[in-house]
Amino acid sequence: MADKPRIKLPKEAKKGEIIQIKTLVSHLMESGQRKDAQGKPIPRKIINKFACEFNGKPVFSCTLEPAISANPYIQFDARIDEEGTFKFAWTDDDGSVVTAEEKIALKA
């Protein structure tokens, strides 16, 4: 999961505005249900958790199962009451975590 996650959210918002956040990461989401050419089961390897926080407070998170399509797309909303930084984290079955940050400013 070396690729940079793709994230889309507005650069600024009015106080109290609810914004939409779209995220997409590159991942095979190997379900554990498939077999290789030799008939051996391919072990499960998925992103099992995603979390988004804003200025250190949780906004939205989810746990994911093998029934999530490859290259997981997660879209959700956030209410903006102050300017600050979103932190995003995707956790892989192998324990690795890919993180990203996005800032948002308040519109006058």
Added chain:
Amino acid sequence: MGAINRRQAFLLGGGFVALTVLPMAANAEPSNDAAELIKKFTGGKEAAKGKITLDLPEIAENGNTVPLALTVESPMTAENYVKEVLFVADGNPNAGVATLMFTPMSGKAEASIRIRLAQTQNVIAVAKMSDGSLFTERKTVKVTIGGCGG
């Protein structure tokens, strides 16, 4: 997905198509752990119908990538918000799909994900509100296998 290669999938294709269109397929008793997962999530309490809107295609163009959008009616204030939403699919090898956790900072109890459905089946959502009340909704998605789309 699935533990069969293309050739097997092709040879079996006709049979799969036949299975997936039988009307009973969608209403059959779930063969996986859907009921257990829901029970674990609700603590055995009954979930009421309503509040949840599931946007899913009636027929999936392909079962490997099915867009799913969720909306739960809620003011999403500190006093009254949607805490968690469990998604299960009652015809997959394992019923679990995802559990979404919202906060008042979510602003809206809305989310979109993309899911895998191995066959025609029900996608079931159960929402747990901050006051402990439970709501549920389900939708049948027809999944076809066979032909060039595989």
Added chain:
Amino acid sequence: MSIRYGSLAVLATAALTLSAMAVFGQEAERKGIPAPPGHVFKTIISGYQFRTKETRALQDDDLENPGFLAVERAADMWKTVDGSEGKSCMSCHGEAETTMKGVGAAMPKWSEKLNKPVNLEQQINICRTEHMKAQPWAFKSKELTDMTTFIRFQSRGMPVAVKTDGPMSPWFEKGKEIYYTRVGQLDLACASCHEKNNGKFMRADFLSQGQTNGFPTYRLRDQRLIPLHERFEGCMFDVRGVPYKPLSDEFLALELYVAWRGIGLPVETPSVRN
């Protein structure tokens, strides 16, 4: 169609077709572009128009479209030095956004040096081996498909504009012959599905005109980008034929001919298809 899969499957397909039509019926009006005189179609229609609204929505938004993961990967690779010459793509070509504009829309293209047409994948590997002195990328490798997608994407919205005259003419004729030749146990030609039966169901599949303007395409089925010759291979496999090899002269001729069948369609790479 006179295809038989066993009576049960036929009945099932009929039942499915009826229920599916309820959904697809609402979207029966498929927009296309007028074909030039002498073309096989009156209206040339992108595969986009044959897909459900959900699939089209995945293509319509550049953030939601998973094909852009490849575009971004290759944008980095474009600037990455590889091979003993110490060059990257950028060393010779500069900014892809300007220098590669229109390149992918005109492929395959005649190569004087090789005295045959080359497609985008082949041209990328010619650059790598001759100018960068780097290893060629294997067909179907993530790297080659990503770079092909990235370069085709620079032509997004531009019309497919392959040349079919002059030295390309015999290749065009060869491609046409392959297009109309029935192959495999199912005894189907490209034309059987994509010319005579587009807009109809074959079993669970809704047939398009088989246009190539969106390739490489993100297939929902495979959950990854599929290069054109892999799709050709897949079609031949599905009719239980023995596919030609990717990047073979046969598939190159077919690529040229099928591109002509979609002449003028806007490039949609990276498209999203079933």
